[in-house]
Amino acid sequence: MGENETKLGKLLIANRGEIAIRVARTAMEMGIATVAIHFEDDRRSLHTRASDEAVSLTGSGPAAYLDATQIIACAKQTGCDAIHPGYCFLSENASFARHCLDAGLTFVGPTPATLDLFGDKTVARRFAESCAVPVMAGTSSPTTLAQAQSFLASLGVSGGVMVKSVGGGGGGGRGMRPVIDPGQLPTAFERCAAEALQAFGNADLYVEQLFHHARNVEVQIVGDGTGAAIHLWEEVTTVEGGAMLESSP
Numbered sequence: 001m002g003e004n005e006t007k008l009g010k011l012l013i014a015n016r017g018e019i020a021i022r023v024a025r026t027a028m029e030m031g032i033a034t035v036a037i038h039f040e041d042d043r044r045s046l047h048t049r050a051s052d053e054a055v056s057l058t059g060s061g062p063a064a065y066l067d068a069t070q071i072i073a074c075a076k077q078t079g080c081d082a083i084h085p086g087y088c089f090l091s092e093n094a095s096f097a098r099h100c101l102d103a104g105l106t107f108v109g110p111t112p113a114t115l116d117l118f119g120d121k122t123v124a125r126r127f128a129e130s131c132a133v134p135v136m137a138g139t140s141s142p143t144t145l146a147q148a149q150s151f152l153a154s155l156g157v158s159g160g161v162m163v164k165s166v167g168g169g170g171g172g173g174r175g176m177r178p179v180i181d182p183g184q185l186p187t188a189f190e191r192c193a194a195e196a197l198q199a200f201g202n203a204d205l206y207v208e209q210l211f212h213h214a215r216n217v218e219v220q221i222v223g224d225g226t227g228a229a230i231h232l233w234e235e236v237t238t239v240e241g242g243a244m245l246e247s248s249p
Contacts (some may be wrong), residue, residue: 040060094113
């Protein structure tokens with residue numbers, strides 16, 4: 001271990017389902033005790049049995065997994081020294097990462113400063129542009145329906161847009177839809193906003209010019225907090241109708 005690494009003793013997993021199970025199993029292999037969280041209707045979900053403890057949250061549905069104050073309180077009450085957000089939900093929420101650190105908890109993920117930059121996709125777009133990285137034409141701030149309609153109209157009769165959520169990632173296409181017909185934009189916008197709010201706690205959207213038959217090329221970077229980092233090669237997925245398909249390493 002590096003001199004700046006923190007040895008974790010007990011970890012709260014701020015997620016549910018498959019990702020929570022994977023985190024719990026890995027923690028068990030590392031000798032780290034885990035705490036699962038769940039709302040009342042989720043109490044019989046498999047992830048609650050994969051951890052050493054399970055704590056019930058007040059509230060219902062996905063919103064319970066976005067309640068930062070309650071999740072941090074659960075971590076403190078159960079003697080955890082770290083929180084793993086998994087993906088989706090609070091995983092790219094810089095404010096949550098800061099609240100964890102302020103509470104004396106290790107946030108297992110990027111620093112708040114990194115999340116400020118990459119957790120908001122419009123900020124990331126502007127940063128890429130400042131580095132002379134090519135990006136698709138699009139809006140570079142949270143966008144209203146009227147602004148999205150104006151942008152789509154500017155692309156001409158053969159143009160199209162991809163509606164995207166500003167916040168969150170790892171959502172498997174949540175809050176993202178392609179639109180070619182201007183008449184379908186209001187419905188797509190409404191659905192994307194609802195999906196983004198449910199998955200990431202942020203309903204803000206932006207739009208980019210639609211690139212047909214696109215492939216999402218993603219490189220995962222893993223760091224240990226000491227400055228050492230490695231990459232996990234690339235993953236290529238086909239974007240089809242707003243969903244990520246055909247993953248291949």
